[in-house]
Amino acid sequence: xxxxxxxxxxxxxxxxxxxxxxxxxxxxxxxxxxxxxxxxxxxxxxxxxxxxxxxxxxxxxxxxxxxxxxxxxxxxxxxxxxxxxxxxxxxxxxxxxxxxxxxxxxxxxxxxxxxxxxxxxxxxxxxxxxxxxxxxxxxxxxxxxxxxxxxxxxxxxxxxxxxxxxxxxxxxxxxxxxxxxxxxxxxxxxxxxxxxxxxxxxxxxxxxxxxxxxxxxxxxxxxxxxxxxxxxxxxxxxxxxxxxxxxxxxxxxxxxxxxxxxxxxxxxxxxxxxxxxxxxxxxxxxxxxxxxxxxxxxxxxxxxxxxxxxxxxx
Amino acid sequence: xxxxxxxxxxxxxxxxxxxxxxxxxxxxxxxxxxxxxxxxxxxxxxxxxxxxxxxxxxxxxxxxxxxxxxxxxxxxxxxxxxxxxxxxxxxxxxxxxxxxxxxxxxxxxxxxxxxxxxxxxxxxxxxxxxxxxxxxxxxxxxxxxxxxxxxxxxxxxxxxxxxxxxxxxxxxxxxxxxxxxxxxxxxxxxxxxxxxxxxxxxxxxxxxxxxxxxxxxxxxxxxxxxxxxxxxxxxxxxxxxxxxxxxxxxxxxxxxxxxxxxxxxxxxxxxxxxxxxxxxxxxxxxx
Numbered sequence: 001x002x003x004x005x006x007x008x009x010x011x012x013x014x015x016x017x018x019x020x021x022x023x024x025x026x027x028x029x030x031x032x033x034x035x036x037x038x039x040x041x042x043x044x045x046x047x048x049x050x051x052x053x054x055x056x057x058x059x060x061x062x063x064x065x066x067x068x069x070x071x072x073x074x075x076x077x078x079x080x081x082x083x084x085x086x087x088x089x090x091x092x093x094x095x096x097x098x099x100x101x102x103x104x105x106x107x108x109x110x111x112x113x114x115x116x117x118x119x120x121x122x123x124x125x126x127x128x129x130x131x132x133x134x135x136x137x138x139x140x141x142x143x144x145x146x147x148x149x150x151x152x153x154x155x156x157x158x159x160x161x162x163x164x165x166x167x168x169x170x171x172x173x174x175x176x177x178x179x180x181x182x183x184x185x186x187x188x189x190x191x192x193x194x195x196x197x198x199x200x201x202x203x204x205x206x207x208x209x210x211x212x213x214x215x216x217x218x219x220x221x222x223x224x225x226x227x228x229x230x231x232x233x234x235x236x237x238x239x240x241x242x243x244x245x246x247x248x249x250x251x252x253x254x255x256x257x258x259x260x261x262x263x264x265x266x267x268x269x270x271x272x273x274x275x276x277x278x279x280x281x282x283x284x285x286x287x288x289x290x291x292x293x294x295x296x297x298x299x300x301x302x303x304x305x306x307x308x309x310x311x312x313x314x
Numbered sequence: 315x316x317x318x319x320x321x322x323x324x325x326x327x328x329x330x331x332x333x334x335x336x337x338x339x340x341x342x343x344x345x346x347x348x349x350x351x352x353x354x355x356x357x358x359x360x361x362x363x364x365x366x367x368x369x370x371x372x373x374x375x376x377x378x379x380x381x382x383x384x385x386x387x388x389x390x391x392x393x394x395x396x397x398x399x400x401x402x403x404x405x406x407x408x409x410x411x412x413x414x415x416x417x418x419x420x421x422x423x424x425x426x427x428x429x430x431x432x433x434x435x436x437x438x439x440x441x442x443x444x445x446x447x448x449x450x451x452x453x454x455x456x457x458x459x460x461x462x463x464x465x466x467x468x469x470x471x472x473x474x475x476x477x478x479x480x481x482x483x484x485x486x487x488x489x490x491x492x493x494x495x496x497x498x499x500x501x502x503x504x505x506x507x508x509x510x511x512x513x514x515x516x517x518x519x520x521x522x523x524x525x526x527x528x529x530x531x532x533x534x535x536x537x538x539x540x541x542x543x544x545x546x547x548x549x550x551x552x553x554x555x556x557x558x559x560x561x562x563x564x565x566x567x568x569x570x571x572x573x574x575x576x577x578x579x580x581x582x583x584x585x586x587x588x589x590x591x592x593x594x595x596x597x598x599x600x601x
Contacts, residue, residue: 179370179589186590187371187555188500188521191512193344193351195370214352216370216589217377 004046012039055304060161060236061127066229067118067159071108072135074153077142079108082155084285085136086116091287098122103212103222110144117226119162126161131296132289133159134258140265150266156257160229161236168228168235176200177223179216199223206230275299341511343367354411360438361405364517365431368407371588372496375555375595376411378586379494382551383412386491387419392546395458397487399541400424401467401495401534404520406435406460408494410442413460417446423490424462425470427519435462467497467533471540489544493552495534501527501557527557535568535598539579542600551583552598561585561593568598575601 015035069085071078093100099121106114120129139152178198184190195216199208208230210223262271268281275295283291323331337347345351345367350358353368354376361367379398386396396419400409403424413422426432439460447455472485502525505513512521523529531554542550556564568575568582575581581599588594 177589185504185507186588186592187369187557187594188366188496188498189504189508189512191343191345191367191369191509191516215354215357215373217354217373218352 008039008043008046012036012043015039051305051308052301055301055308058127058130060130062124063126063161063163064119064121065126065129065159065161066103066226067120067129067132067157068116069113070115070156070158071113072154072156074142074151076108076110076112076144077138077151078153078155079112079114080110080143081112081136081138081153082114082116083108083112084138085155085157086113086118088285088287088289089118089132092289093120093122095287095290096122096128098125101212103226104208104210119225126159127297128293129159130161131293132157132260134260137259137262138265139262158233160233162225163228163232168232170201170224170228170231174202175227176202177220195219197223199227201227201231204231204234272296341509341514343511343515346515353405353407354414356407356411356414356438356442358441359405359407359410360434360441362430362434363515364520365404365428365434366496366516366520368405371590371594372408372555373411374586374588375494375496375553376408378595378597379408379412379492379553380415382492382553383416383420386548387416390419395419395421396492397490398422399490399493401470401493402426402497402520402530403435403462404431404496406431406438406462408496409435409460409462410439412494413439414442417443417459421458422460424460425465425467426462427464427466428517429464432462432464436460467530467537471537473540488541490541491548491550493534493538493541493550494554495530495552496555497523497530497534499523499527499531499555499557499560501525501559504557523557526559526563528560528563531556531560531564535578535580538598538600550600552580552600554596554598555594556596558592558594561596564596564598570601 015032067089069082069089071082074081090100101119103117103119105116108114135154135156137152137154139150141148142151142153145151176199179194179196193214195214196209196211197216197219199210199220200206201208206227208223208226210219210226212222213219260273262273263269263281263284264271265281270279270281270284270292271277272279272292272295275292277295279292334347338344345361346363349362350360351367353359354373359368383396383398390396396416398409398412398420400406400412400422401424403409403426406424409422409424413420424432424435426435436456439456439462443456443459447459470486472488498519498521500508500521500523502522504527505518505522508521523531534552534554538550538552542552544550565582565585568578568580570581579601581601583597583599585593586595586597
């Protein structure tokens, strides 16, 4: 971009010279003038782009991530809502061409999920999905409601950037792992295909269950991956909270309990609280969340730019 | 799965599904019904009756051997590939899982007494390892990485005076660097406690190791010095998955420095527990 910018600068100088030299030749002057206008506009655009590129980047932006949806208050309706959110995200991810794998899930008794974890891989996954982290609130008449009353339920979305041993060190002594074969005979004596793995991280009490794979070894590795992602997430949250406190009121990627959106069925709208804007519910439900995410990214860049210029002025 | 749950099955699909369910109701192992399962990092390993369905414990055996392969490779001075012998290969799971991790560095020879096991192992090897043999030893293909042969532990020898081997057969190349095995190890008395999905479907020979469960293990121990014979002074190890009762028997029989250990040329090193805390794996050294 810098190259193109300097190129245009040279062109502008050239055009201005032409303008001078044109003297009384009106046609030449008009041509030169319009060229100057043109180049000026392009220069401005480039300036904006370069400023954005110079903004401090979130170090996790290019990473893949794990997405966890947890039903909040509202019982079965919250579970169903969690399932609805999952559908929306799945459509968006398919649109983006990302690779999605379900790592763990606890289905709700009446549908939806109490809890579900996905692993998402692709381009710029974290930079886009991080805006979904927080508490989502829904106001509608639940499918299970017999008297047509509107209920409010919630679901919490957590986005954990993928990490490896460089980011997080886990002491094997801190882990307690148990499997389905723990009781009775084992080895050649038994052929049960339960390869589920249950993992407890003693210092934090985090418990992870992994049932996804048919190979027990793969389940172990996945469970460790999830644990690392959660621990990394906790560290990130600490760091972000400190930064948010330092920068004052900034559009953050969610305190984990920040209410970021309300979905109202009666009015067919999605209220994004961080932008103070409403969007049509139907487009959201068909997976078109790109508009909201772009809006959040733009606002974030705007605030960062403002901060940069304020700091520059001081 | 979401899309599948919304589909309606045709009559043929429904009938096929019901017959699969009936097989499962007869306690036929799921792996036989589906025809494949995952083992270690091999997704979709073909599994056929009566070969033993790979168990999760055996994944740990693979990890133990892979750790040794990794260590040896760090100081590997030989010009040839590292040679690994898998005794009683069954579906080929162990040897192929090892070769899958180090296809350029190792060559696995696998043995089984069942022709179906040999065929299945070579078939699985083709599936998982042929992608690595495109370059390099293209003349031999997958065989430069993995080859299964029909042979028992006892008969895998170049010593023609002890066995009734066909003299026209060419000699086997020995000098293996590592020997691994998940031999039949269940003691006779425990065979009766096995559930029907194991004992009615999986091969008896793949499970029962005789009265004390050590028959095949003894055969292996007796052949170990010949299999690992080479001019190198490097210690050669044999890794085996065994019955819980075996580590202490083996520790006593092949106690380092004992008469038996010196006679066999093999010493007991140590045992390892599986993820359930059972003594499951032993490491022997050819002295």
